[in-house]
Amino acid sequence: MYQATALHFADLRRRYGDPLVVLNLLKSRERRPREVLLRRELAAAISLLNAQTKQRSQRVIYLPWDFQKHLKQAQGSAAMLLSEMSALTTTALDATSLFALNSL
Numbered sequence: 001m002y003q004a005t006a007l008h009f010a011d012l013r014r015r016y017g018d019p020l021v022v023l024n025l026l027k028s029r030e031r032r033p034r035e036v037l038l039r040r041e042l043a044a045a046i047s048l049l050n051a052q053t054k055q056r057s058q059r060v061i062y063l064p065w066d067f068q069k070h071l072k073q074a075q076g077s078a079a080m081l082l083s084e085m086s087a088l089t090t091t092a093l094d095a096t097s098l099f100a101l102n103s104l
Contacts, residue, residue: 002045009049009060020060021092022046025067039064061095063088 012020026039043064050059065088074080093099 002048005045006049013058016096016098018058019095021095022060022062023088023092024062024064026064027068028064028066029069061092063091 009020022042024039024042026042027035028039030036043062046060046062050062053059065085070084071081074084
């Protein structure tokens with residue numbers, strides 16, 4: 001189960017090293033579950049992969065953070081939203097010393 005996911009993370013580990021950090025910005029609640037389904041599956045896949053990984057240093061650090069929920073709470077204030085995101089990004093950057101952005 002989750003063979004493609006395991007291969008994907010193995011490739012990321014080979015290219016970038018450990019630790020791997022996943023910042024998941026998908027919604028945690030929706031009337032019609034779309035992003036919620038993806039969020040749950042990603043969490044389940046990472047949980048299973050981490051359970052199968054003996055070395056703690058090779059486990060994926062998973063940070064779920066509902067972007068839309070926090071945007072709504074910030075009432076559209078970009079400064080407030082960026083302030084909230086700062087703790088998450090600091091965690092990721094401290095762990096990896098690497099920032100990667102994939103713009104399509």
